[in-house]
Amino acid sequence: MKKKILILSGGISKERLISLDTGFQVAKELKKNGYKVKIVEPDNSLKKIIKEFRPKVIFNALHGQFGEDGYIQTILENFGIPYTHSGVIASSIAMDKEISKKLFIKHKINTPKYFTYSFDLKKSYLLKKIEKKLKFPVVIKPLNEGSSVNVYICNKKNIFKILNTLKNYKKIMIEEFIGGREIQVAIMGNRKLGAIELKPKRKFYDYQAKYNSNAKTEHVIPVNLEKEKLNQITNMAYKAHKVIGCSGVTRSDFKYFKNKFYLLEINTQPGMTKLSLVPEIAAYKGIGFKDLIEWILKDATKKK
Ligand SMILES: Nc1ncnc2c1ncn2[C@@H]1O[C@H](COP(=O)(O)OP(=O)(O)O)[C@@H](O)[C@H]1O
Ligand SMILES: [Mg+2]
Structure with missing residues (x-):
């Protein structure tokens, strides 16, 4: 029998459109690989849908409020079906830029004042x-x-x-405000997957620079950094991932100025469209979109 995967996408956050795109891309890939896939919005009908469809794993493709902050994760815990990415506590800590910053500071991970x-x-x-x-x-x-x-x-x-x-x-x-370069790092479970640099043509890496291809942000991979510096930034991302207790894949956003890295935030539900940064870093390391999604599904079945 085909493995059934339920994808949650859309939602009520300001990142709804990005989430729909992530959900669509993940669904397309899974269907291509023989999975039985259903995409749903996380609304009141969720319980009924889960009861009827009985998915093996729930792929959480939501971003932002309600999808990335521990709320939906709490609901999913109650269904007792494995779901992707981080659990309740890590999601809520990572989504709160103040609380996560306090943890970064406590653990000596450099972050802007x-x-x-x-x-x-x-x-x-x-x-x-x-x-x-x-x-x-x-x-x-x-x-x-x-x-x-x-x-x-x-x-x-x-x-x-x-x-x-x-x-x-x-x-x-x-x-x-930290000037200088913009670098992001992906962590995949216990693996320091790698980094990518963004060179926005706009004033900073804003919404347009992120999602509008006409804004022409340049993606640079591999990042031009000495090995020691690259180790330093990936270690910082790894530490943040562990300190917050994240699961699955995360993406940490940094600025690099005057020889110093500054961690801005860690994302527990990084974008998963084919043009998103984590898939791009994974592809550079020889992990195609299919294998990345399959790894995320498998990781979901481990206890958070
Ligand atoms: N302290 C800062 N100094 C310089 N640029 C920043 C700073 N904070 C955020 N930015 C810019 O804004 C972008 C988004 O900020 P970030 O903290 O990652 O929030 P979001 O969750 O919206 O991605 C960053 O990628 C960076 O380009
Ligand atoms: Mg960010």
């Missing part, structure tokens, strides 16, 4: 705090989004205008 802001300070105090702790420009970002959604580089002139647009978030992160 920051503070969080709850729209509770007078403008003049906020400016003073930035000048004292971080200096301009700064990067402003939500604590729990992805795909560069609502990430802004701000200076003294535009910061309040931008903050005003972010008031729906209870709390946001204000981080020191």
Whole structure:
């Protein structure tokens, strides 16, 4: 009998479209390889669908809120069917940029200086705090989004205008701006899979630079780094993966400036379209899309 795989994709996060693409690509590959595949949205009908379809593994192709932050993972735990990527706790820690940063700092993984802001300070105090702790420009970002959604580089002139647009978030992160290069590292279970460098033509690696091929971000693999430096960055990603307790494949995003790596975040549900970075790193290491997906499915059956 054909192995049945249920793919969760879409969802309610701001990364819905990316998730639909990941789900579609994974489904296409699995179908090609003889699996029986069903793609569903994670809504109230999920329990009924799982009962009827009885999948062997659930491939979680969701990104962002509700799909990557421990919520859906909690629901999936209750069904008792193996699901891909990280479990409840690791997903919720990794999705929270403040909590994961605290863990990076505790474990001496270098990360940009920051503070969080709850729209509770007078403008003049906020400016003073930035000048004292971080200096301009700064990067402003939500604590729990992805795909560069609502990430802004701000200076003294535009910061309040931008903050005003972010008031729906209870709390946001204000981080020191790190110039230099943009490098991302994939970890696959216990394997330090490798790194890729992104050279955006835009001001930074924003949503357009990530997903709009007209924005022409250049992907560079292998990354031009000395062996020792490459080991250093892959070790940092590996440590972050382990410290947070991640499973399956993760992708850690770094800046590299003046000979120093800065870990921005770790992603527990990295994009899995054929053009995404983890599949590109895997392919460079001789692991094709098919083998990558099969490894992820197999890994799901191990206890998280
Ligand atoms: N402190 C920073 N200094 C410079 N660039 C940053 C900084 N933080 C984020 N960026 C830019 O914004 C992008 C998205 O930020 P990141 O923290 O990875 O959030 P997301 O979860 O949205 O991917 C990064 O890939 C980088 O290009
Ligand atoms: Mg990122």
